[in-house]
Structures are given as structure tokens and as C-alpha cells.
Amino acid sequence: MSEHSNREEIFSKPVRAGKRTYFFDVKATRGRDLYMTITESKRRFDDDGNVHYQKHKIFLYREDFQNFEEGFVAAVDKIDELMATGEYRDPIAEREAKNANSDSTESTVDHDSSVSDESETSTEKSSHESSDDISFDDL
Numbered sequence: 001m002s003e004h005s006n007r008e009e010i011f012s013k014p015v016r017a018g019k020r021t022y023f024f025d026v027k028a029t030r031g032r033d034l035y036m037t038i039t040e041s042k043r044r045f046d047d048d049g050n051v052h053y054q055k056h057k058i059f060l061y062r063e064d065f066q067n068f069e070e071g072f073v074a075a076v077d078k079i080d081e082l083m084a085t086g087e088y089r090d091p092i093a094e095r096e097a098k099n100a101n102s103d104s105t106e107s108t109v110d111h112d113s114s115v116s117d118e119s120e121t122s123t124e125k126s127s128h129e130s131s132d133d134i135s136f137d138d139l
Contacts, residue, residue: 008027
């Protein structure tokens with residue numbers, strides 16, 4: 001049995017993020033000290049197509065929480081500041097635009113099919129009617 005399997009897990013929060021999952025786990029040592037592990041898990045396939053998970057783990061001890069938080073927040077703030085310059089890719093905006101385009105393409109396809117149905121009906125009507133019989137609804 002490994003040394004880490006003796007630790008008591010108190011809380012676990014998985015966060016799915018695209019192809020990765022992050023696990024925020026709060027644990028206690030035998031001496032009842034609290035700490036957190038942050039695990040990044042990525043699903044991978046070997047050459048034979050078998051699935052395995054590549055994991056990277058960070059141990060964060062209680063006495064380091066405040067410094068870690070300050071560093072994390074400073075880095076996120078800097079990223080926000082740099083993103084505001086427009087000089088860097090914004091994968092979140094790109095994903096949202098792609099999803100919006102996908103949604104509008106689907107509604108355009110539906111709209112186009114209904115327009116073509118209406119125009120066929122209008123064409124059929126006009127071939128049987130004289131130009132004097134065409135109303136604004138037919139245009």
C-alpha cells in the first residue's frame with residue numbers, strides 16, 4: 001500500500017475542461033493536517049487503441065494556500081490584461097463563435113428550406129395566375 005493511499009479524503013471536486021479533467025481533493029494526514037491535491041487528468045490512447053489516463057499532481061499544503069492563491073490570481077489578472085490588448089488568441093471567444101456559427105448555420109438551413117418551399121409555391125401560383133393577380137404576400 002502506498003504512503004498516499006493512507007490519507008483521508010475529505011472533499012473532491014472534479015472540473016471538466018475540454019479534453020482534461022481537474023480534480024481538487026482536500027485530504028488530511030494521519031496527524032490531521034489538511035492539504036489539497038490538484039490533479040490534471042488527460043485521456044490518452046496507446047498505439048493499440050487502449051485508453052489510459054496521463055495524470056499530473058500538485059500537492060498544496062495549508063501553509064502555502066495564501067501564497068498560491070495570490071500567485072494564481074496575479075497570473076489570471078495578467079492574462080486578462082494581456083487578452084484585452086487583442087494580441088493573443090482567445091480560445092473561449094473562438095469556441096463561443098464556433099458554437100454560435102454552428103447554431104446559426106442550422107437555423108439558416110432550416111430557414112432556407114422553408115424559403116425554398118415558399119418560393120416554389122409562389123412560382124407555381126404565378127405560373128397559373130396573371131400578373132394582375134399577384135399580391136404582396138406572393139413577393
